Amino acid sequence: MDAIAxxxxxxxxxxxxxxxxxxxxxxxxxxxxxxxxxxxxxLKRYVGLFHMFTDQxxxxxxxxxxxxxxxxxxxxx
Numbered sequence: 378m379d380a381i382a383x384x385x386x387x388x389x390x391x392x393x394x395x396x397x398x399x400x401x402x403x404x405x406x407x408x409x410x411x412x413x414x415x416x417x418x419x420l421k422r423y424v425g426l427f428h429m430f431t432d433q434x435x436x437x438x439x440x441x442x443x444x445x446x447x448x449x450x451x452x453x454x
Contacts, residue, residue, distance in 0.1 A: 389420075390427035 393401055408417055429436050 386423065387427065390424045393424045394428055 393404060396404065405417060405421070408420070412420075429439055
């Protein structure tokens with residue numbers, strides 16, 4: 378991916394993350410007019426991963442939650 382495309386993706390992710398829930402929903406709905414469901418799903422995954430790897434508190438919360446879920450699944454049989 379070239380630097381310009383990468384910067385645009387980061388800017389898009391930041392825009393989505395700074396928006397409130399209602400604004401985010403409007404963006405995703407607007408994108409449904411031009412993108413496929415798979416493309417939108419990919420963008421949502423990208424935004425989520427961008428958030429996780431750029432926000433230490435969010436990363437720690439995800440890590441803790443996944444660890445708790447794994448522990449629960451491994452110790453209940």
